[in-house]
Amino acid sequence: MSAIHIALLGMGTVGTGVVKILSNHAPNIEKKVGAPVIIKKILVRNPNKTRDIATDAQIVTNFDEILTDPDIKVVVEIMGGEFPAKDYMLAALNAGKHVITANKDVVAKHGRELFEAAEENHTDFLFEASVGGGIPIIRPLKQCLAANKISDIMGIVNGTTNYMLTKMTNEKMDYGDVLAEAQSKGYAEADPTADVGGYDAARKIAILASIGFGARITLDDVYVEGITNITIEDIEYARELGYVIKLLAVAKQDEHGINVRVHPAFLPNTHPLAAVNDVYNAIFIKGDAVGETMFYGRGAGELPTASAVTADIIDVARDIRHNVSSRILCTCFEQKPIYPVNKTESPYYIRLLVEDKPGVLAAIAGAFGAQQVSLHSVIQKRKVGSATELVLITYRVSDESIRLAMNTLLGMSIVSKIGNVIRVEAEQIS
Amino acid sequence: MSAIHIALLGMGTVGTGVVKILSNHAPNIEKKVGAPVIIKKILVRNPNKTRDIATDAQIVTNFDEILTDPDIKVVVEIMGGEFPAKDYMLAALNAGKHVITANKDVVAKHGRELFEAAEENHTDFLFEASVGGGIPIIRPLKQCLAANKISDIMGIVNGTTNYMLTKMTNEKMDYGDVLAEAQSKGYAEADPTADVGGYDAARKIAILASIGFGARITLDDVYVEGITNITIEDIEYARELGYVIKLLAVAKQDEHGINVRVHPAFLPNTHPLAAVNDVYNAIFIKGDAVGETMFYGRGAGELPTASAVTADIIDVARDIRHNVSSRILCTCFEQKPIYPVNKTESPYYIRLLVEDKPGVLAAIAGAFGAQQVSLHSVIQKRKVGSATELVLITYRVSDESIRLAMNTLLGMSIVSKIGNVIRVEAEQIS
CATH class of the missing domain: 3.40.50.720 (NAD(P)-binding Rossmann-like Domain)
Incomplete structure (x- = not known):
């Protein structure tokens, strides 16, 4: 021919x-x-x-x-x-x-x-x-998993941030140093916002969610949080607790509709995505027939x-x-409700700097309780100058409740700083 | 329509x-x-x-x-x-x-x-x-990786044996107990030969190798070794040395041709396949363009x-x-030489029971040296009754040389038993 x-x-x-x-x-x-x-x-x-x-x-x-x-x-x-x-x-x-x-x-x-x-x-x-x-993912999702109702897509889809988080984890380097190194190696741009701000990952999860859920998800539908606030302390606490911190692109479909977001997350060490390091990418997909699958490889280059x-x-x-075309058309033929991030639920990791005096823990537990946030564990406590660092893991709770609880804490004189608030994914704490 | x-x-x-x-x-x-x-x-x-x-x-x-x-x-x-x-x-x-x-x-x-x-x-x-x-693998290999020359396919493609090896590793159960448990759960057949003997995995790697290398590989071309000789001691030594033992289905294409085999192997903890546990399967593929990729999921059910x-x-x-057919035909259009397992090379783990007396190690090292087998390390030594257990890791060496060295050792009065000989895969010891 x-x-x-x-x-x-x-x-x-x-x-x-x-x-x-x-x-x-x-x-x-x-x-x-x-x-x-x-x-x-x-x-x-x-x-x-x-x-x-x-x-x-x-x-x-x-x-x-x-x-x-x-x-x-x-x-x-x-x-x-x-x-x-x-x-x-x-x-x-x-x-x-x-x-x-x-x-x-x-x-x-x-x-x-x-x-x-x-x-x-x-x-x-x-x-x-x-x-x-290079990872085969669009074709497998469109064709190989065509017989599934997909409930979860979770991906590490940005190599730059995964390289940075891996370096921070393995070499205890802090964010600024690792960014400078990534820039010098050409892994990060001079203006790194698209990567470290999560926007690159947001575009990719919008595409995956559209195909996976058969509905049109655009960039505007994606909640985005980057890795710029992740510190070496958070990474160390994660390690002590049996987690790694990854920038996750998450899309879920449940009885409320669809939710799509990009944010750093605590991921259990035992999760298949936890071992995805350096510039590697991977996409983890759960379907009603196939169960859990994962696709791993180089996300760029x-x-x-x-x-x-x-x-x-x-x-x-x-x-x-073969003189054929449009064999596999756009499959985003469904209208499905998209619900906002404040209605999503997960356990949360919270790191606080509080006054070191009797009754503080009770007061903080009370403030959480007032927002129906139950604490699963208060794991660590160490001196930072004259204050004490408290690390909490909550039970499953809505994003909205966590935001309200954080507002309450910020108004309490015994709380000198909210160090970080990070979602815990793929973990059953309930 | x-x-x-x-x-x-x-x-x-x-x-x-x-x-x-x-x-x-x-x-x-x-x-x-x-x-x-x-x-x-x-x-x-x-x-x-x-x-x-x-x-x-x-x-x-x-x-x-x-x-x-x-x-x-x-x-x-x-x-x-x-x-x-x-x-x-x-x-x-x-x-x-x-x-x-x-x-x-x-x-x-x-x-x-x-x-x-x-x-x-x-x-x-x-x-x-x-x-x-359920893992999408045939279509990705035929279509998504169609632009690659594939050099390596390594898979955990038998759920029964992976379940058994995971149990042995995590719960220190021995082979017989874990087989009985797998049979009682329905994961293993009453006659478990197809699984534990490696024959099920051999069929699957023959199929994958045919597609990946574009040549017809049949079951007869596959060297097969099962997991029946794997003991809890081997698994413990692997752990101490930073490895896990997996039943691997391996297909390689290099300048000598194609080699396809199924056998237990030491796999470094850091390898993506090392974290594939229980009844899960995964296939790791290396192509000249895509680099390293992996496909993970439930291999049965x-x-x-x-x-x-x-x-x-x-x-x-x-x-x-769309009134089309045979869009993607059989792609096994090449004749490629298949070379036998005795020409394959890897480092080896060897566990020996030897007499506990001066000069033994020198005699054993000499026997290996006579077959051009260099020892990378002599890692462990413990008393087993009146004898001593020696654990050796060799440098990269041919299967043929290892067989010859084992024959020599069997003839030495100081060697009371060859405990096991297991390939080390995906490791550069050289």
């Missing part, structure tokens, strides 16, 4: 990886598809830039040269950013071309529009690389991400070869 | 699960497929048996009633066993019906014949549930296995709906 021609938008890290893989594995990919896959054109901003890798593709600077080329059946968007990436993808879909993207920003914000365009134009729109880098993009290319090429 | 009619062969544990899922999730599955999926007929041996679950399907005892029914487009084989399951599947494929199976025995032994029949008849032949129960079978049903139903 005649070759399948594709175009790349962007020739950065991931683009270079895709060029390498399609070239190195050409004979195998041709066998799998039943036809050779050829990169005909690559859109770049600066055609004069020196590049690591040679390619026979034509380098272009004007997207129209791709859009109007009838040979090009597949457009692979790996330029990143919201615009013009989204406009290019929409134009390509409307021109009847299949679109593949690694762009979590665009999928999380403009997914609906792109899916609808794909459906109208009978084209494929695939985005395996948008979550979890040239070749892992390119592995996922190229898998999508092979899939679309197989569809072209 | 009109309904898609399917037939089940068998109504045991997995069949009951499939009936439940297709009934409970009917509206969702209909939306995903674009047409209702209806079980028209179920083949059973004894139609008078009382069953847990009601079904509108017609219960039949003669396979011809399914084979000759033109309404039935998909045959789902969940009866198990080699025959007549294989003959029924072949007949169904030759009658132009799509076939789905959970049968590792048939896929591992007769895969080629069935794939060829599927290809000739332009039908789908899917078998996601044959390995890893009514609903997990039915989850995988139903995912295949949905996939085939989508193909029928």
Whole structure:
């Protein structure tokens, strides 16, 4: 069969990886598809830039040269950013071309529009690389777990923060030092907000929750808390108590509806996600039939991400070869209520600095009790200057009740500081 | 669109699960497929048996009633066993019906014949549930990792033995007691050979290696060693040295060719597979682009296995709906050399009972040295009656050299017993 021609938008890290893989594995990919896959054109901003890798593709600077080329059946968007990436993808879909993207920003914000365009134009729109880098997760969730009602998705989906938390845990480095190191290694950006603020993870969990729950979840639906307040003390207390602290992206579906959030959490050492360290990512999924499953691997990087993009290319090429498209459409066909974070429930870890005098513990327990917050344990007590550090683990309680209890504590003269408040996930304390 | 009619062969544990899922999730599955999926007929041996679950399907005892029914487009084989399951599947494929199976025995032994029949008849032949129960692994390996050259597949793919080894490790129970307990819980069969002898795992790794390496690996190509010789002493020494003992199914592809084997192994505590406990399964895969990935979940059971079978049903139903088939054919198109286990290399753990007298260690080290086996460490030494137990870890060495060294040791009067010899996997001792 005649070759399948594709175009790349962007020739950065991931683009270079895709060029390498399609070239190195050409004979195998041709066998799998039943036809050779050829990169005909690559859109770049600066055609004069020196590049690591040679390619026979034509380098272009004007997207129209791709859009109007009838040979090009597949457009692979790996330029990143919201615009013009989204406009290019929409134009390509409307021109009847299949679109593949690694762009979590665009999928999380403009997914609906792109899916609808794909459906109208009978084209494929695939985005395996948008979550979890090389980890197969979109296709398994859409296809392999299609027979399940998914109740829980919990992921470590941001490599930068997982690297930082792992360093803090294993080497007792503090937040500032570990951030500086991550920046010097290129794991964190000069402005690290998207990672450490949890926004990158929020985009990814919005995408996973949409597929898993079959409902449209956008970035605005996700509650986000970053890791900037996590201290070495919290990590040490977690360790003493049998937990690790991870930045978790959590999506739950229960009788109240759907709740989606990103925040640091205490996770029991025995949980499969607890052993996911460094820049590795993993997504833990619970379904009514399959039970608990987990998908683990590298969440970023040239070749892992390119592995996922190229898998999508092979899939679309197989569809072209078999003259079929839109085999697996958007499955977000349900309207489901989304409930706010203040209605979510979990046990909480609370670290307080209080006056060191008789009756303090009783007064604090009373303040919690007034908000129906029961204490599971008061675990540690150590001197910090003239004050005492108290570490509490509550029973399962709502976010709302914890906020009210914290307000009460802040008004008490015996409480000099609320050190931290962190959710405890995947733990039955009741 | 009109309904898609399917037939089940068998109504045991997995069949009951499939009936439940297709009934409970009917509206969702209909939306995903674009047409209702209806079980028209179920083949059973004894139609008078009382069953847990009601079904509108017609219960039949003669396979011809399914084979000759033109309404039935998909045959789902969940009866198990080699025959007549294989003959029924072949007949169904030759009658132009799509076939789905959970049968590792048939896929591992007769895969080629069935794939060829599927290809000739332009039908789908899917078998996601044959390995890893509910864990998505066949589809991810075929599709999501299609752009990779896979070098390593390492799996914990037998739940019974993993349960037993976990119990031995955590509760210091010995092999005989834990086997009896597993049998009483229904995790192990009255004749446990298929599980504890490693044969079940061997079938599964043959299937995974075939897909991962793109070459036909049959059961006969797999070296098999079970867990029957693992003692509580070995497990305790492993723990002291920072390892766990797991029954690993290993497939490697390197410059010498392909090697596939099942055996107990020392696995470092830090390896992602080391935390896979109880009846859970996991498959760890290394590819040149994706790096290290792992897929984790329940490897057996009514609903997990039915989850995988139903995912295949949905996939085939989508193909029928879009009038396409054989989109993803057998990818075992390469002839690759398979090299025998005696050419494989790894560090080894060796436990010996030796005479307790001066010069013994030097004599033993000399015997190893004569076979070019270098000792990395001599870790433990304790009195067992009048003898001494020696625990050695070697550097990386061939299986052949270890066998020769063991023969030499057996001929030495100072060696009263070779306690055990176990490979060390995923560890760089060099």
